[in-house]
Amino acid sequence: MIGSVLIANRGEIARRIIRTARRMGVRTVAVYSEADAGAPHARDADEAVLIGPPPARESYLNADAILAAARQTAAEAIHPGYGFLSENAAFAEAVQAAGLVWVGPPPAAIRAMGLKDAAKRLMSEAGVPVTPGYLGEDQSPERLRREADAIGYPVLIKAVAGGGGKGMREVGRSEDFDAALTSCRREATASFGDDKVLIERLIAHPRHIEVQVFADAHGHAVHLFERDCSLQRRHQKVIEEAPAPGMDAATRNAVCGAAVRAALAVGYQGAGTVEFIADASQGLRADHVWFMEMNTRLQVEHPITEAITGLDLVEWQLRVASGEPLPLTQDRIVLNGWAMEARLYAENPATGFLPSTGPLDRFVLPDGIRIETGVEQRGAISPFYDPMIAKLVAHGPTREAAASKLADACRQVQVWPVRTNAGFLARCLSEPDFVAGRIDTSFIESHLDHLLPPAKPP
Amino acid sequence: MVRAAAASRLPAAGNDPWSALAGFRVGAAPSLEAAVQHGGQTYRAALQPGERPAPPVLIDGDDIVVFEAGEAWAFTEPHAQGLEDSGAGDGKVISPMPGRIVAIHAAEGDTVAKGQPLITLEAMKMEHNLVAPFAGKLGRLSVKVGDQTAEGVTLAVLVPEG
Numbered sequence: 001m002i003g004s005v006l007i008a009n010r011g012e013i014a015r016r017i018i019r020t021a022r023r024m025g026v027r028t029v030a031v032y033s034e035a036d037a038g039a040p041h042a043r044d045a046d047e048a049v050l051i052g053p054p055p056a057r058e059s060y061l062n063a064d065a066i067l068a069a070a071r072q073t074a075a076e077a078i079h080p081g082y083g084f085l086s087e088n089a090a091f092a093e094a095v096q097a098a099g100l101v102w103v104g105p106p107p108a109a110i111r112a113m114g115l116k117d118a119a120k121r122l123m124s125e126a127g128v129p130v131t132p133g134y135l136g137e138d139q140s141p142e143r144l145r146r147e148a149d150a151i152g153y154p155v156l157i158k159a160v161a162g163g164g165g166k167g168m169r170e171v172g173r174s175e176d177f178d179a180a181l182t183s184c185r186r187e188a189t190a191s192f193g194d195d196k197v198l199i200e201r202l203i204a205h206p207r208h209i210e211v212q213v214f215a216d217a218h219g220h221a222v223h224l225f226e227r228d229c230s231l232q233r234r235h236q237k238v239i240e241e242a243p244a245p246g247m248d249a250a251t252r253n254a255v256c257g258a259a260v261r262a263a264l265a266v267g268y269q270g271a272g273t274v275e276f277i278a279d280a281s282q283g284l285r286a287d288h289v290w291f292m293e294m295n296t297r298l299q300v301e302h303p304i305t306e307a308i309t310g311l312d313l314v315e316w317q318l319r320v321a322s323g324e325p326l327p328l329t330q331d332r333i334v335l336n337g338w339a340m341e342a343r344l345y346a347e348n349p350a351t352g353f354l355p356s357t358g359p360l361d362r363f364v365l366p367d368g369i370r371i372e373t374g375v376e377q378r379g380a381i382s383p384f385y386d387p388m389i390a391k392l393v394a395h396g397p398t399r400e401a402a403a404s405k406l407a408d409a410c411r412q413v414q415v416w417p418v419r420t421n422a423g424f425l426a427r428c429l430s431e432p433d434f435v436a437g438r439i440d441t442s443f444i445e446s447h448l449d450h451l452l453p454p455a456k457p458p
Numbered sequence: 459m460v461r462a463a464a465a466s467r468l469p470a471a472g473n474d475p476w477s478a479l480a481g482f483r484v485g486a487a488p489s490l491e492a493a494v495q496h497g498g499q500t501y502r503a504a505l506q507p508g509e510r511p512a513p514p515v516l517i518d519g520d521d522i523v524v525f526e527a528g529e530a531w532a533f534t535e536p537h538a539q540g541l542e543d544s545g546a547g548d549g550k551v552i553s554p555m556p557g558r559i560v561a562i563h564a565a566e567g568d569t570v571a572k573g574q575p576l577i578t579l580e581a582m583k584m585e586h587n588l589v590a591p592f593a594g595k596l597g598r599l600s601v602k603v604g605d606q607t608a609e610g611v612t613l614a615v616l617v618p619e620g
Contacts, residue, residue: 346582355582357556358609362516362523383556383581414525416516422528457459457496457524457531 001322002026002077002101006070007045009081010060011374012391013300014041017079020314029073031066033059035382041374047073054384060084063091067098077101077321079314083386086297089114103321105296109266113294123291126265128258131277131290133200135160145177147199154202157181159188159195166191170202205280205440208232209244209289211259212305212313215268216320222330223256224305224313230439231428233353238421238444239428240301241340242308245399245437246284254286262294270320271298271313280440300343300391303370307339307395337395338402342410342429344373344390346381348419350453356419357381366412369394369405381418389420399437403429427451462511462524463533464492464503494522494533501533549597549616551588557581559605559613568596569619577601577613594618 004027007014018028018041030045035054042048049069052059059065061084070078078095080086080103089110095102104110113119120130134147148155148171157180159167167188169180185195208229215221228244229237243252259274273295279288302313311333319327344365347353363377373390375381381389392413394406407429413422428434431447444451468490490505516523522533561578564570575587576596597617601607 351554354555354586355557355584357581361518362525364514383558385582387582387584411527413528414514414516414530416518416523416525416530416532417521419530420528424528426528453529456499457463457501457533458526 001324002318004029004073004075005077005079005103005318006031006066006073006075007041007079007081008060008066008085009079009083010036010039010041010385012041012372012388013081013298013374015044015374016372017081017314018044020312021079021318024315024318026318027075029069029075031060031069033384035384039374039379040376049073054382056084056384063088063094067094067100070098070100075100077103077318079103079317080297082297082300087114087295101321103270103317105268105270105272109268110296112266113296116293119293120291122265123262126261128262128265128291129287129289131201131203131292133198135198139196141178141181144181144197144199145174148177149174151199151201154204156200156202157184157197158200159184159192160198161192161194161196162188167197201279203277203279206230206442207244207278207280207284207440208237208275209247209255209278209284210273210275210295210299211256212299212302213259213263213268213272213274214313214316214320214326215263215270215272216326217269217323218325220326220329221260221263221268222326222328222333223260224309224311224333225335226252226255227301227304228439229301230441231434231443232441233444237301237343239340239342239425240304241338241399241402242304243335243338244284245439246280248284251284251286251289255289258289258291262291266294268296271302271317272296273299300388301341303372303391303393304339304341307370307393308335308337309333310336337397338399339393339395340402340406340429341394342392342406342425343388344392344410344413344425345421346387346389346418347421349421349424349451350419350455353421355383355387357383358418360415360418362414362416363418364412364414365390365392366409369409389418392425400435403435423453424451459513459524459526459531460494460496460501460533461503461505462513462515462526463494463496463522463531464501465505465509465511466515466517466522466524467492467494467535468505468507468509493536495536496531496533500536549591549594549618550612551576551591551614551616553579553588553607553609553611553613554586555579555581556608557586557606559601559603559607560585562599562601562603564596564599566596566599570594570596570616576616579607588613590616592616592618 006029028045030048031051032042051065085091089107092107132151157169169184171180189195212224227242229240231239275292370393396402410426493502513526524531557579560580570590572593577588594616598615
């Protein structure tokens with residue numbers, strides 16, 4: 001086991017990594033920018049090194065400063081957390097070239113998954129289903145229609161040069177294809193001067209399903225079940241849960257099995273997440289779930305996987321990075337109950353979710369559930385970094401129990417004068433469609449009227 | 459909500475004979491009324507003497523902040539000044555949040571249409587456009603690209619046409 005680790009990150013994730021490292025007897029080194037002097041993550045660590053001015057590119061993204069901090073403190077390993085340098089293959093290589101242990105996947109695996117189109121091809125070859133589509137040189141109407149028939153209806157015809165909703169047609173049946181293609185091409189020529197089209201499967205009720213995987217240096221790979229992250233606002237996750245509502249055993253086996261194959265196909269090591277998009281129009285079905293991309297790092301939402309498996313994913317990362325085999329085999333990893341995470345953002349839902357910064361005269365979070373946060377009362381939210389200021393994680397025997405516990409916790413949040421989305425989160429969690437598990441990625445947008453705060457004090 | 463904000467203005471019940479008798483009326487249940495303001499509007503609540511707010515309340519400078527269901531509602535005492543003009547009427551383009559000026563889309567003296575973007579402000583990796591509240595001429599521009607600004611700062615002033 002490594003004896004020390006430098007955490008090349010800040011905020012809640014740095015604190016969370018330090019907590020596990022300390023429990024395992026691993027010495028911890030924090031790095032911090034001038035804006036984070038005296039921040040909780042810098043105080044938590046055994047040692048802390050100043051790495052630069054507030055802007056991230058001069059501090060948390062400054063590879064040289066971080067490597068110098070590791071040398072100065074004789075740290076044996078670097079854990080990148082999430083964001084910042086965590087999926088930067090060149091940085092991973094520099095860490096290894098400096099003779100340090102990289103707590104993450106091999107740089108080659110980061111690269112393989114970083115090129116989205118190449119990753120899809122690679123996955124397809126490994127037998128992992130990818131979103132069906134056609135983007136080919138042969139643009140004859142006969143060929144396009146054959147491809148659409150093979151993809152399966154409904155499909156979307158899209159002008160390659162398109163945008164803003166122009167040059168796009170939904171087609172529900174094969175017999176309507178030719179007319180739609182002609183009309184789409186006419187519009188594309190008029191709008192963009194280019195009639196080239198691509199065809200993709202239309203996903204009417206998209207859900208974001210992702211699978212936590214783990215692999216070691218000895219050829220073993222396992223999954224730790226799935227998470228559903230469909231509740232998003234502008235592609236930013238808001239509420240995540242594990243397992244996914246409506247997932248039956250057969251679909252789970254298919255999706256989680258595909259994720260393990262994806263990890264093995266790129267020679268993966270450590271913690272990773274394989275993201276899928278599911279068409280939930282007819283519930284979750286194995287033949288309606290497709291590979292999107294792989295995130296080659298620990299995810300923000302990993303605590304919900306920890307809650308349902310009873311495992312510590314950072315401990316697993318440190319063990320795998322130290323060369324140990326995975327602590328458990330697949331049959332010993334058991335799903336228990338239901339977990340949900342709410343992301344507390346420093347933003348104001350009443351003003352179109354504008355970011356909110358400033359002092360934290362009050363910052364009180366509830367007891368009785370797992371809380372991950374990088375800030376504290378009398379601290380401040382600076383404008384330099386991510387607006388996520390805390391994660392609230394509830395675990396219960398059932399989905400209803402976890403949702404009601406988490407909603408209750410969000411209602412107890414007290415933050416001032418920085419504004420947060422706590423009330424918004426509580427209303428999401430209590431919205432009848434959410435409680436019934438009727439969710440997809442458009443949930444927040446389509447229920448926004450119910451989710452925004454009242455205009456006047458109730 | 460309003461009741462909690464109003465109740466925070468009452469003195470705590472104590473042995474002081476004057477406050478203990480507040481609201482006392484012969485032959486009737488004692489009652490008190492306290493007023494608070496929110497968003498320029500005055501709210502009143504009838505209270506019991508010595509009543510304490512049920513939800514948590516924070517007194518922060520002039521703000522009486524009531525925390526309920528994850529929301530924070532700020533009230534003030536009724537004599538306090540109401541909110542200043544938000545800027546839509548007087549032509550002031552005010553920063554709604556602290557951040558960095560990443561783009562300026564018009565110069566002093568330019569004629570601009572209503573809704574035309576004037577300044578782009580960035581904070582926390584998000585960009586926010588400040589647009590002209592009405593058609594007019596850009597009178598004064600107080601910032602340049604790259605400047606950091608605090609919340610509530612007048613960045614530019616728009617003068618109505620004609």
